Amino acid sequence: xxxxxxxxxxxxxxxxxxxxxxxxxxxxxxxxxxxxxxxxxxxxxxxxxxxxxxxxxxxxxxxxxxxxxxxxxxxxxxxxxxxxxxxxxxxxxxxxxxxxxxxxxxxxxxxxxxxxxxxxxxxxxxxxxxxxxxxxxxxxxxxxxxxxxxxxxxxxxxxxxxxxxxxxxxxxxxxxxxxxxxxxxxxxxxxxxxxxxxxxxxxxxxxxxxxxxxxxxxxxxxxxxxxxxxxxxxxxxxxxxxxxxxxxxxxxxxxxxxxxxxxxxxx
Amino acid sequence: xxxxxxxxxxxxxxxxxxxxxxxxxxxxxxxxxxxxxxxxxxxxxxxxxxxxxxxxxxxxxxxxxxxxxxxxxxxxxxxxxxxxxxxxxxxxxxxxxxxxxxxxxxxxxxxxxxxxxxxxxxxxxxxxxxxxxxxxxxxxxxxxxxxxxxxxxxxxxxxxxxxxxxxxxxxxxxxxxxxxxxxxxxxxxxxxxxxxxxxxxxxxxxxxxxxxxxxxxxxxxxxxxxxxxx
Numbered sequence: 001x002x003x004x005x006x007x008x009x010x011x012x013x014x015x016x017x018x019x020x021x022x023x024x025x026x027x028x029x030x031x032x033x034x035x036x037x038x039x040x041x042x043x044x045x046x047x048x049x050x051x052x053x054x055x056x057x058x059x060x061x062x063x064x065x066x067x068x069x070x071x072x073x074x075x076x077x078x079x080x081x082x083x084x085x086x087x088x089x090x091x092x093x094x095x096x097x098x099x100x101x102x103x104x105x106x107x108x109x110x111x112x113x114x115x116x117x118x119x120x121x122x123x124x125x126x127x128x129x130x131x132x133x134x135x136x137x138x139x140x141x142x143x144x145x146x147x148x149x150x151x152x153x154x155x156x157x158x159x160x161x162x163x164x165x166x167x168x169x170x171x172x173x174x175x176x177x178x179x180x181x182x183x184x185x186x187x188x189x190x191x192x193x194x195x196x197x198x199x200x201x202x203x204x205x206x207x208x209x210x211x212x213x214x215x216x217x218x219x220x221x222x223x224x225x226x227x228x229x230x231x232x233x234x235x236x237x238x239x240x241x242x243x244x245x246x247x248x249x250x251x252x253x254x255x256x257x258x259x260x261x262x263x264x265x266x267x
Numbered sequence: 268x269x270x271x272x273x274x275x276x277x278x279x280x281x282x283x284x285x286x287x288x289x290x291x292x293x294x295x296x297x298x299x300x301x302x303x304x305x306x307x308x309x310x311x312x313x314x315x316x317x318x319x320x321x322x323x324x325x326x327x328x329x330x331x332x333x334x335x336x337x338x339x340x341x342x343x344x345x346x347x348x349x350x351x352x353x354x355x356x357x358x359x360x361x362x363x364x365x366x367x368x369x370x371x372x373x374x375x376x377x378x379x380x381x382x383x384x385x386x387x388x389x390x391x392x393x394x395x396x397x398x399x400x401x402x403x404x405x406x407x408x409x410x411x412x413x414x415x416x417x418x419x420x421x422x423x424x425x426x427x428x429x430x431x432x433x434x435x436x437x438x439x440x441x442x443x444x445x446x447x448x449x450x451x452x453x454x455x456x457x458x459x460x461x462x463x464x465x466x467x468x469x470x471x472x473x474x475x476x477x478x479x480x481x482x483x484x485x486x487x488x489x490x491x492x493x494x495x496x497x
Binding site for chain 1: 322390392393395396398399400401402403404406410411414415490492493494495496497
């Protein structure tokens with residue numbers, strides 16, 4: 001079976017800084033992949049390139065059989081706006097800072113794109129949105145504005161908003177990093193439910209290692225624009241092969257473990 | 268006597284009262300010029316701001332050059348230019364239209380900067396969310412950017428309305444009979460300038476104050492996050 005995402009020797013530079021260096025990466029349809037690694041290692045850039053938020057300089061990228069570059073394309077993406085539109089039909093994104101539209105009600109946030117882009121009838125879009133909001137546990141908030149919600153609730157709306165476009169690939173860019181610790185659980189809960197969907201391909205950048213281990217089929221450890229080590233989450237977390245992976249895991253788990261220990265004592 | 272109203276110069280007070288209806292007619296012209304000019308400035312300014320963000324370099328540079336030129340040359344020069352030079356190219360506009368156009372052009376250069384700052388103030392995350400949802404550029408401006416920038420730009424746009432209102436008397440130099448033009452004519456005929464010119468100033472004062480108050484009310488009525496969409 002063809003992979004749904006294929007990076008082939010993709011190089012991405014910001015000025016003199018090379019963020020991805022001849023990057024190769026494949027994701028199978030329905031696979032749940034977690035990207036971990038130190039900040040600046042290029043994991044978020046992978047998501048942002050997939051979402052067409054960042055162009056890349058060299059290499060090939062395909063999503064669901066559609067190349068990111070048109071044969072005679074122009075502009076930073078070497079593709080027309082129309083072509084980019086076609087790519088984006090298959091992919092959605094959930095951002096670290098939610099990025100809900102603050103002037104729209106929760107319902108309108110979810111309905112906006114299906115009506116504007118998919119040309120769905122307003123009533124149909126609203127009934128689907130209501131369904132999605134119930135799924136994320138917020139059906140009673142649909143007439144609220146984002147500023148009236150907690151961070152965790154906002155992020156759940158953002159997930160419903162992304163799902164309303166029926167993406168085949170859903171990207172999560174540190175979805176819980178901007179949340180107060182007590183709100184992380186409710187967002188992870190929604191993502192965990194989503195991970196049960198077999199058709200949906202998920203790419204998740206996170207620092208929640210326990211969660212990564214629990215939901216993903218594969219974990220990729222990034223360092224300096226390359227995947228240093230990847231594999232089954234249980235294997236990678238319990239028996240990392242590369243020294244850089246071990247170093248990273250012990251530093252981040254060293255931080256998280258005592259916190260969890262003390263939490264257990266409190267409970 | 269003007270527009271069928273005779274003046275009574277016996278005392279300053281009777282003079283002032285007798286020319287009030289005449290100045291009222293001028294006030295109407297002043298308000299119309301400001302309204303037409305402001306409408307041009309609001310629409311053209313937005314068009315200029317959007318064109319300036321165009322990815323096509325020739326368009327954005329031309330527009331940048333145009334706004335810079337208009338902003339940095341005196342309104343009076345532009346007004347004379349439109350009034351005396353355009354007819355050489357076969358474009359003959361009534362004095363009123365020329366005046367309103369000059370005001371609108373000059374202020375569209377100002378308002379385009381206000382719009383530009385307003386657009387730039389919309390956080391990058393909003394653009395990225397719009398891209399991630401596959402909205403077109405047009406839809407992004409219509410539903411995301413413009414509704415959010417309006418509350419931010421109302422104060423600055425309001426200032427330009429007041430400022431433009433106060434500048435309408437320059438139209439009198441191209442024979443538009445606005446308040447100042449009429450006051451000047453009354454002065455020429457009666458050799459009494461003090462009363463008519465003072466009246467013009469006195470009438471402007473409440474007008475601009477009312478304008479400022481209205482803008483303040485609009486500003487307060489708008490939610491900070493943007494025009495609400497449900």
